[in-house]
Structures are given as C-alpha cells and as structure tokens.
Amino acid sequence: MGRGAGNKESGTQSGIRMSAAPSVIEVDENARVDEDGFVCVHDSITLPPRRGTRLHLKVNGRHVSVIRGRGGKLYCVDSVCYHAGGPLTAGNIEDVAGRECVVCPWHSYKLDLSTGEGLYTDLNYKIASKGKRQRTHDVQQRGDGRIYVRLNLTEPDSLPSDEYAYGKQFAPAATPINETSAK
Ligand code: FES
Numbered sequence: 001m002g003r004g005a006g007n008k009e010s011g012t013q014s015g016i017r018m019s020a021a022p023s024v025i026e027v028d029e030n031a032r033v034d035e036d037g038f039v040c041v042h043d044s045i046t047l048p049p050r051r052g053t054r055l056h057l058k059v060n061g062r063h064v065s066v067i068r069g070r071g072g073k074l075y076c077v078d079s080v081c082y083h084a085g086g087p088l089t090a091g092n093i094e095d096v097a098g099r100e101c102v103v104c105p106w107h108s109y110k111l112d113l114s115t116g117e118g119l120y121t122d123l124n125y126k127i128a129s130k131g132k133r134q135r136t137h138d139v140q141q142r143g144d145g146r147i148y149v150r151l152n153l154t155e156p157d158s159l160p161s162d163e164y165a166y167g168k169q170f171a172p173a174a175t176p177i178n179e180t181s182a183k
Pocket of ligand 1: 086087104106107108
C-alpha cells in the first residue's frame with residue numbers, strides 16, 4: 001500500500017493532518033530497534049517530499065525532529081534549541097551561505113541541519129561557525145517509505161543541546177507535524 005500522502009493518517013495532498021495524528025510521535029527505541037540500530041518511527045506515518053515538512057518525535061524520551069530539506073533530503077536534529085530551550089522544531093528552513101539551516105523561532109539563531117553547527121555573521125559580514133551546538137542524528141527513508149532514526153548520543157560526548165533534549169519544554173502543541181516553512 002502506498003504511504004505518505006495517500007495513507008490514512010495523511011488526509012490531504014500535502015500530508016499528515018493534526019486531527020489524524022499526534023503532534024509528537026512517541027517511539028520506544030528499545031522495543032523496535034533493528035540490527036543497524038535504527039528504529040522505525042511509525043508504521044504508517046511518513047513524510048511528504050516537500051521541503052520543510054517535518055515529524056516531531058520523542059525517541060526514548062529525547063525530543064528530535066525529522067525535517068525535509070532540499071530535494072527531499074532528510075535531516076534529524078534535537079528538537080529543542082541549545083541556546084535557551086526554544087522550539088527549534090518549529091523553525092523556518094533557510095539557506096545560509098549555501099548551507100541548509102533551521103532558524104529558531106525565539107532568537108533567530110541559525111543551525112546547520114547537516115552538522116548542527118551554529119552559524120552567525122562575523123564582523124566582516126561573512127557567515128562563520130560557532131562549532132557544533134545542536135546534536136544531529138541519523139535518519140533514513142527506506143524502500144517501504146517508512147522513516148527510520150538512529151540516535152547519535154556519543155559523538156561528541158556532550159553538546160549544548162543535550163541540556164534540553166529530555167525536558168518537558170517543546171514546540172507549541174498546535175504545531176502541525178507537516179508544517180511547511182521553507183524559504
Ligand atoms: S532559544 Fe533558540 S535562538 Fe534562543
């Protein structure tokens with residue numbers, strides 16, 4: 001059976017609707033992890049190919065987001081912003097000096113979705129890196145259309161985003177899981 005836009009949870013052409021799916025998908029990694037260490041986030045909920053669509057997940061208690069980038073590329077990052085616990089998961093997707101970033105709604109910090117680096121404009125008006133601030137995780141979409149995630153909790157040992165990753169704070173409950181906010 002086809003997945004994504006055509007399945008039961010996704011009642012519209014653009015994808016999943018809030019009325020048919022939880023805003024946060026809870027995943028028990030220990031119960032479902034495969035031999036490669038990946039966990040299937042849901043049996044039937046997938047992600048439309050449009051840039052900016054996303055899934056808000058709680059994997060073994062950790063808030064992470066799967067976000068579509070350009071050309072259908074998938075990223076997985078901690079959902080809560082390293083800076084002050086803002087709802088990064090609801091941020092716009094923007095290109096910054098050719099790097100695909102999510103922009104935190106609270107103070108507009110830009111995080112490279114691929115590396116987790118914080119980007120800023122230096123005194124020469126060039127985009128520079130603060131280094132890795134937000135933890136990134138492995139994500140795959142397999143042939144059956146399902147999304148798989150593998151948490152990366154050890155490289156490096158600690159990152160600023162770890163402080164908020166298991167907390168209660170999160171994106172507003174009304175944030176649609178298929179929100180598109182790419183620029
Ligand atoms: S909390 Fe995200 S930029 Fe401040």
